[in-house]
Amino acid sequence: xxxxxxxxxxxxxxxxxxxxxxxxxxxxxxxxxxxxxxxxxxxxxxxxxxxxxxxxxxxxxxxxxxxxxxxxxxxxxxxxxxxxxxxxxxxxxxxxxxxxxxxxxxxxxxxxxxxxxxxxxxxxxxxxxxxxxxxxxxxxxxxxxxxxxxxxxxxxxxxxxxxxxxxxxxxxxxxxxxxxxxxxxxxxxxxxxxxxxxxxxxxxxxxxxxxxxxxxxxxxxxxxxxxxxxxxxxxxxxxxxxxxxxxxxxxxxxxxxxxxxxxxxxxxxxxxxxxxxxxxxxxxxxxxxxxxxxxxxxxxxxxxxxxxxxxxxxxxxxxxxxxxxxxxxxxxxxxxxxxxxxxxxxxxxxxxxxxxxxxxxxxxxxxxxxxxxxxxxxxxxxxxxxxxxxxxxxxxxxxxxxxxxxxxxxxxxxxxxxxxxxxxxxxxxxxxxxxxxxxxxxxxxxxxxxxxxxxxxxxxxxxxxxxxxxxxxxxxxxxxxxxxxxxxxxxxxxxxxxxxxxxxxxxxxxxxxxxxxxxxxxxxxxxxxxxxxxxxxxxxxxxxxxxxxxxxxxxxxxxxxxxxxxxxxxxxxxxxxxxxxxxxxxxxxxxxxxxxxxxxxxxxxxxxxxxxxxxx
Ligand SMILES: *[C@@H]1O[C@H](CO)[C@@H](O)[C@H](O)[C@H]1NC(C)=O
Ligand SMILES: *[C@@H]1O[C@H](CO)[C@@H](O)[C@H](O)[C@H]1NC(C)=O
Ligand SMILES: *[C@@H]1O[C@H](CO)[C@@H](O)[C@H](O)[C@H]1NC(C)=O
Ligand SMILES: *[C@@H]1O[C@H](CO)[C@@H](O)[C@H](O)[C@H]1NC(C)=O
Numbered sequence: 001x002x003x004x005x006x007x008x009x010x011x012x013x014x015x016x017x018x019x020x021x022x023x024x025x026x027x028x029x030x031x032x033x034x035x036x037x038x039x040x041x042x043x044x045x046x047x048x049x050x051x052x053x054x055x056x057x058x059x060x061x062x063x064x065x066x067x068x069x070x071x072x073x074x075x076x077x078x079x080x081x082x083x084x085x086x087x088x089x090x091x092x093x094x095x096x097x098x099x100x101x102x103x104x105x106x107x108x109x110x111x112x113x114x115x116x117x118x119x120x121x122x123x124x125x126x127x128x129x130x131x132x133x134x135x136x137x138x139x140x141x142x143x144x145x146x147x148x149x150x151x152x153x154x155x156x157x158x159x160x161x162x163x164x165x166x167x168x169x170x171x172x173x174x175x176x177x178x179x180x181x182x183x184x185x186x187x188x189x190x191x192x193x194x195x196x197x198x199x200x201x202x203x204x205x206x207x208x209x210x211x212x213x214x215x216x217x218x219x220x221x222x223x224x225x226x227x228x229x230x231x232x233x234x235x236x237x238x239x240x241x242x243x244x245x246x247x248x249x250x251x252x253x254x255x256x257x258x259x260x261x262x263x264x265x266x267x268x269x270x271x272x273x274x275x276x277x278x279x280x281x282x283x284x285x286x287x288x289x290x291x292x293x294x295x296x297x298x299x300x301x302x303x304x305x306x307x308x309x310x311x312x313x314x315x316x317x318x319x320x321x322x323x324x325x326x327x328x329x330x331x332x333x334x335x336x337x338x339x340x341x342x343x344x345x346x347x348x349x350x351x352x353x354x355x356x357x358x359x360x361x362x363x364x365x366x367x368x369x370x371x372x373x374x375x376x377x378x379x380x381x382x383x384x385x386x387x388x389x390x391x392x393x394x395x396x397x398x399x400x401x402x403x404x405x406x407x408x409x410x411x412x413x414x415x416x417x418x419x420x421x422x423x424x425x426x427x428x429x430x431x432x433x434x435x436x437x438x439x440x441x442x443x444x445x446x447x448x449x450x451x452x453x454x455x456x457x458x459x460x461x462x463x464x465x466x467x468x469x470x471x472x473x474x475x476x477x478x479x480x481x482x483x484x485x486x487x488x489x490x491x492x493x494x495x496x497x498x499x500x501x502x503x504x505x506x507x508x509x510x511x512x513x514x515x516x517x518x519x520x521x522x523x524x525x526x527x528x529x530x531x532x533x534x535x536x537x538x539x540x541x542x543x544x545x546x547x548x549x550x551x552x553x554x555x556x557x558x559x560x561x562x563x564x565x566x567x568x569x570x571x572x573x574x575x576x577x578x579x580x581x582x583x584x585x586x587x588x589x590x591x592x593x594x595x596x597x598x599x600x601x602x603x604x605x606x607x608x609x610x611x612x613x614x615x616x
Contacts (some may be wrong), residue, residue, distance in 0.1 A: 026468070030381040033247075033368070040243045053212045055238040055269075056125040059276050060085065066252075066279050072115045073283045073300060079115050081279075084122065086201030087115075091123025093204070094195035100178060101154045103128030103208045106218065106435075108147055109263075110134040110165075111158035113286050116182055117262050118272060120156055120192075128208030129154075132218035132230055132435075133263035137486075137547035140167035142228065147177060149436040150218050150230040156192070159183035212236065213427070218435055219265050221361050221487060228489075229440055231361045232432030238269055240366075241359075245274035247368055248333045248355040250304050252279040257302040257329075259288035259311070260485075265361045266334070271306050280304075290314040294323035294349070305329055308485045309336030310517040312345050317515075317612075325350050335359065335377075336485075336517060358473065362444065363431050363457045365390055365423040367471060376470035377463075389429070391456070392419030392463055393449070400462075402446060410449045413465070418474050421463045422446060422456040431457045481510025482518035484549040490571075493552065496545045497523060500538060502531040508552060509571045511578045515612045522554040524574055524586075533557065535589065535598030553616055554579040555589040555598055581606055 047053070052061050059081075067082035079087070101107050107129045111117045124131050132150045134143065136158075143164060147155065155177055157165050162181055165172065166188070172179060181189045184197075210216075216238050218230040245256065256275055260267040275282040283300045285292075293315055296302065312332070333355040337345070346354060358377040359366040365388060367378025380390075392413040393402040402410045402420060413419025425431045425445070433441030446456045462474040479490045490508040497506035505526045510519025527533060533555070542551045556574070577583045579590075581603050588601035590609070599605075608614040 026379065026381065030379060033379075034381075036247055037243075040246060044239060053239075054125075054210055054235050055216060055242065055273060055276075056122060056207075058239070058242060058273075059122060062276050062279050069279060070281045071275070072118065073281065074113075074115050074285075077115065084115070084119055087119040087196070088122035088126060089201045089204055090196045090199050091116075091120050091192070092126040093199040094192055095120075095123060095154075095156075095180065096127050097195065097199070101127065101129050104130070105154065106130045106132055106150055106152045107154040107156060108132045108134055108150065108152035109156050110136060110138070110143075110161055111156070111182065111262075112136050112160060113258075113262050113267075113284055114158070115284065117158075120182065121268075124156075126204055126207050128210065130215055130218065133220065133268065135220055135228065135263055135486075135547075136161060136261065137549070138164065138228075139545055139547065140164060141545065144168050144171050144175075146220055146228060146230070147172075148175065151436060152177070154178045154180065156180045156182065157189075162186070162189070165189075210235065213430075215432055217268075219263070219268075219361050229437055230435040232435060233265070233269070233361065234430045234432050236428060236430060237363070238273065241265070241269035242273035242277040244270040244357070245278055245280070245304065245333065248304075248331060249353070250274070250278060250280065250331060250333075254278065254303045254331075255281045255283060255301055256304045256306065257283045257285070257297055257300070258306050259285040259293070260306060260308060265359070266306065266308065270359070288314075290318050293318075294321060294327055297327040297329050298323045302327065302329055304331045304333065307332050307334035307337065309334075309338060310485045312337055313341055313515075313517055316341055316344055316348065324348070331355065333357070336482075338517065360459055363423055363425075363429060363459075365421070365429070365457075365459065376466075377473050378471045380465045380469045380471050388423075390421060390423045391449075392417075392465055393422055393446075395420045395462075402449075402458075408448060409451070410446070415465055415467045418462050418464045421459040421461045422449070423459065425455045425457050481521075483510065483520055484518070486547070486549045488521060488550045493521065493523070493546065493550055496541070497525070497538075497552070499545075500534075500541055502528055502534055502537075504528045507571065507574065509575050511554065511575060513579075513616060514610050516616065520554065520616055521550060521552040522556065522574075522579060523552040524556045524558050526558050526560060533589070533598065536596060538598060539591070539596045551591065553591045554601065555591075556584065557587045557589070579606070579609075 052058060063081040063085040068080050070078045071081045071084050072079045095101065107124050109121060109131050121131050132152055134146055138146060153176065157179060159182055165179055179189045180192050182192050184193045185191055212235045214235065215232045216235045217233040219233055220228040221231050258267050258271045260271065262268045272282060283296065283302055285296065288311055330352045332351055335357050337354065337356050342354065355368060356377060357366060357368045394411045394413045394417065395402050404410060423429060444458055446458050448454065449456045464472045464474055480487045488510065493508040494506045497503055503525055507524040509522055511522045513520050579588055579601060581588050581601055589598040590601040590605060592599045605614065
């Protein structure tokens with residue numbers, strides 16, 4: 001009797017499992033991920049009960065728990081959690097000594113990757129300042145714009161970047177910006193390190209309390225248009241980001257290799273923050289180097305590496321070295337890895353797992369690929385939507401504006417249809433906007449989406465959700481493209497090109513080049529009447545105005561600019577035609593950096609570029 005009951009129960013369970021396998025094959029993966037997110041949420045809640053609310057609080061807690069544990073390994077130095085805590089106390093004392101900056105001030109930080117980036121940052125947090133990270137590729141003119149737009153009155157600059165500041169010194173003086181150089185001596189500027197060496201590293205007894213709903217950091221992004229914008233990053237978002245490596249399955253025993261720039265959210269919040277949350281060790285490198293990558297991993301017993309897609313491709317383009325298989329890296333975590341190199345990356349370098357995620361600086365939306373599918377960036381499962389609400393909206397294929405019904409409401413994209421990713425703005429899913437830029441902040445918001453009065457953040461990213469609920473990244477719309485891991489703003493580049501006396505109009509866009517992630521810059525140019533293209537002058541101009549990743553690598557000379565019916569510059573057709581001299585009769589040019597000039601793009605040169613004989 002019992003046996004009969006048991007066997008029918010077993011049969012029932014089996015039938016259910018088979019049914020689940022067919023109808024909901026990703027049920028367990030979805031549930032596990034959901035439970036992981038829940039577990040992290042509970043960890044955060046438990047911390048909150050102990051008064052550990054912010055990124056800084058988490059760091060201090062970790063420094064108390066594991067003071068002697070190595071936190072940052074950089075070149076030949078190792079700093080423990082306690083070392084970084086004490087050194088950041090010194091930074092706080094040295095900076096705070098003169099009464100400025102003080103609590104609530106915005107302080108801009110312009111530094112390359114080094115342990116003092118973290119010490120200065122945490123020191124400023126201890127003073128209650130809001131830190132604005134500046135991109136170290138910034139040019140002088142842009143630097144002023146960044147400082148003004150975020151309202152920073154203090155600038156902390158690394159010793160190796162002082163030349164950038166010198167160029168705009170008169171303007172900085174006029175704006176009353178205090179400049180501190182992270183160095184022992186300097187002829188022109190206040191220096192920090194001599195003072196840091198001269199003050200105590202003991203615990204500060206008056207760390208200001210912060211409001212967790214307030215702003216923590218400013219991170220400059222080249223969003224969709226114009227010059228870089230300072231995205232406000234709230235404390236909640238920073239705390240959420242610290243879960244990254246934990247969600248990927250890493251533990252406190254892992255040694256995490258970070259080569260991405262710290263002024264980006266990925267390295268500072270997901271990377272360093274992820275280490276702090278786990279109490280793990282981070283091997284920090286000043287700059288990514290493809291040839292040193294596996295050597296470093298082997299030397300420091302690295303177990304986890306953080307990537308952006310481009311980085312993986314550079315590694316695959318390197319000649320084989322023995323270290324690439326001798327290391328003990330088991331996990332690569334990051335974003336922007338294309339499916340065409342995914343498998344190659346795993347097999348060639350003998351890595352067990354890749355965790356591909358998607359995230360934005362401006363809001364909390366994020367996905368993580370936690371199944372064994374190649375291609376998707378995440379899932380739109382029932383469970384996922386419980387933790388991270390989002391929607392895909394149907395949009396107009398020409399303007400990329402969401403389609404509205406007669407009653408003014410938006411429409412959800414169907415399965416298999418590309419839609420714009422939007423996420424509801426709520427108290428926990430904040431969008432704090434861009435500092436000093438109300439207009440741009442408002443532009444990112446969609447109102448009255450499904451009902452009157454609701455508000456959504458428009459990510460500007462096109463995603464597709466298939467019938468199995470997998471999400472695929474399709475494109476970033478608007479006026480940016482990605483190249484070498486950076487967003488390039490087409491408006492900014494066109495404005496810069498327009499300053500040259502022989503250019504009447506420039507239409508900038510990005511083109512795909514086989515073998516490269518993202519898109520390389522290209523500009524269709526209309527020359528002023530009777531004037532010619534002066535490639536050398538253009539090169540010099542770019543050198544002085546734009547970071548290398550934003551330079552147009554290809555030019556297309558047109559007699560008039562293509563415009564849409566609404567007189568916007570027509571880009572789609574140009575993007576499709578690319579830089580193939582057999583597709584257009586317009587004269588094409590290629591930037592030859594060694595000659596510091598633009599040279600005619602012939603069919604032979606075209607072949608060399610697409611077959612990677614000529615490098616970009
Ligand atoms: C270091 O501290 C001493 C005593 O507190 C002071 O006299 C000296 O000027 C300080 N030096 C620097 C470089 O600040
Ligand atoms: C690129 O733009 C997106 C969307 O505005 C932003 O979230 C991201 O942080 C930007 N990335 C960089 C490297 O500026
Ligand atoms: C790496 O691991 C090996 C074997 O466990 C050990 O002998 C070596 O000292 C480690 N190296 C470092 C830099 O920790
Ligand atoms: C997702 O991760 C798995 C490993 O867990 C990997 O095999 C798969 O290719 C990934 N898919 C993508 C591209 O998201």
